[in-house]
């Protein structure tokens with residue numbers, strides 16, 4: 001339940017994360033109303049005596065920041081965490097993941113896996129997740145029950161699964177879910193053709209027609225591996241980004257995951273169309289896909305968000321790790337220690353994801369009028385001491401274990417490091433389902 005009246009939170013440090021940068025305020029305060037909307041951000045000395053405050057929370061030696069945005073995930077794949085390690089992407093998909101998914105993925109699998117993923121993400125400070133997976137109706141219900149903000153990337157793929165028989169069936173099923181949940185403020189929707197190598201021109205064209213008509217963003221995997229690019233060029237003479245540009249897919253409502261193997265023309269094309277990229281550093285490292293040219297994308301003016309990808313290729317849904325890796329890998333890839341600095345990595349993990357998904361007026365920063373998607377980190381631990389620059393600490397020193405409290409739309413979902421309310425029993429309630437799926441995965445791995 002939302003708190004009644006206005007809530008004031010006082011804290012040692014607050015990072016706003018606005019479009020002009022992740023500004024830190026010392027001895028700060030934030031007020032939100034019972035609709036879960038931020039009504040004031042500033043110095044505690046200025047806000048503590050505000051009128052009509054019904055709830056006061058003094059977090060003392062903590063740091064408040066916008067909730068993190070996982071802009072590319074396959075949440076239910078948390079159940080395949082560690083089920084197929086140490087393989088390159090195409091063998092990982094074709095020899096392990098797709099066969100296992102073919103046997104296992106149904107409504108129950110998606111419900112259990114998404115509940116597990118949502119619990120992991122909330123506890124780790126992620127308040128919004130883009131979920132590209134099957135059984136979207138079930139996914140929607142899980143996100144709503146947990147009170148997590150979800151962008152349901154409605155899947156389309158040119159081969160049959162138990163979820164849908166062909167591209168038209170994927171689109172129709174996805175859009176029926178979107179219609180059913182269109183009024184839920186925590187949910188938004190995108191159309192998600194899986195990847196250029198699994199989607200025909202005809203299917204892309206149909207998806208784009210629906211996206212344009214309904215005003216939905218389009219999300220896809222793009223140029224994740226070198227093989228994807230060389231295969232496409234060998235088959236058609238066209239790089240995937242050029243193909244998507246020709247089909248009219250690229251624009252401010254288009255956001256692509258990975259984009260590891262981009263050349264200068266690809267970067268210029270994405271930048272020209274105002275498209276966003278979701279960088280997934282852990283997944284790219286684990287599958288040895290490569291190092292995405294993030295510094296070059298940022299220099300070209302491309303908006304970049306961050307994602308974990310699914311837990312089967314990560315194996316964590318930990319946005320603190322993605323943020324830190326984005327900064328570290330960005331430096332090595334650019335051969336420049338000043339590249340992808342702390343402020344840029346912070347923005348990618350927050351406002352960058354919000355911009356990519358069309359939610360920049362709702363979440364991604366702590367500003368008046370936005371939803372109270374808010375996380376608090378404890379600053380007392382040895383690993384967080386001493387503190388000179390809160391943004392530096394947030395990116396380079398902090399981990400998800402430092403997250404103490406989480407609010408989504410003004411409702412506290414994590415308190416003192418534990419899920420609140422009925423969600424406190426999530427793990428014990430999920431245990432029988434997880435055990436039975438674990439036994440089926442174990443049998444398939446033999």
Ligand SMILES: [Zn+2]
Pocket residue numbers: 072073074221257309310
């Ligand atoms: Zn993915």
